[in-house]
Amino acid sequence: MTKLLASGKTIEDAVQSGLAKLNVKADRVKVTVLEQPNKGLFGLLGARDAKVELELLPDGVDQAIQFLLDVTGAMELTVEVERIETSDHIQINIAGSDMGILIGRRGQTLDSLQYLVNIVANRHSDRHLRIVLDAEQFRERRRQTLEALAERMASRVIRTRKEMMLEPMTSQERKIIHASLQTNSKVKTYSHGEEPNRRLVIALKD
Structure with a gap:
């Protein structure tokens, strides 16, 4: 892991100096204080900057x-x-x-x-x-396919007045269809079964 020593008038100054050199934010480093700052006698004799060690955490x-x-x-x-x-x-x-x-x-x-x-x-x-x-761009193409499927199945449910159970899908795919038909005033959607065979059902609203 990358380590860097930095100094400054205060611990905060030292840390900010090190972050600037590493070009990262504070959440990407582990800070160890090596030396506390000392103003010294009359602000002159024995004055000492703060020293810190910044360890870059794995991204x-x-x-x-x-x-x-x-x-x-x-x-x-x-x-x-x-x-x-x-x-x-x-x-x-x-x-x-x-x-x-x-x-x-x-x-x-x-x-x-x-x-x-x-x-x-x-x-x-x-x-x-x-x-x-x-x-x-598979995700976008799949989303468009699922939205088109949702509209076709909803139309069939309205026409036949029979609920439709779709093939097993992931939770993310079911969420796309739920969202697609959320504003449809004539049908409702709900999930049925257990993972990984959980299915989405499209039915007429009561």
Whole structure:
């Protein structure tokens, strides 16, 4: 791990000096105070600055990306990774050839990789990181597919007046359909069954 010694008139000054040199925020370092400041006699004799040691903590996202590169390398895939930070999660986008292998059937392989990446990212992090893993914009395409499915099934329920039970889906996919039909005045949605075979049901409102 990277360690840096820094000094300043006060401990806070010393820490800020070290953070500036490392170009990181305070939550990325562990601070150890080595020497307390001393104003000395009359502010002159024996005056001593504060000294601190800043230890750079491992970045969970960097570790997650390295894990991802190790996995894709073992699969003999050449990929490019893009990191985007949003207000509530960190998006990691993967691009390259043969992305179908990483995505899997209905995104099952991608979901499994996302689960592992989140474990790696949070292993040493002092704050919870939520990482969303995507490949070739699969998540957006899947969302559009599910929203279209929701509208078709809702129309069928209204026409036949019979509820429809969809195939098993992940909680995230069920959430997309719930949200898509939330404003529909004629149908309601609810989940039925246990994971991993939990299904979403579309039914007429009472």
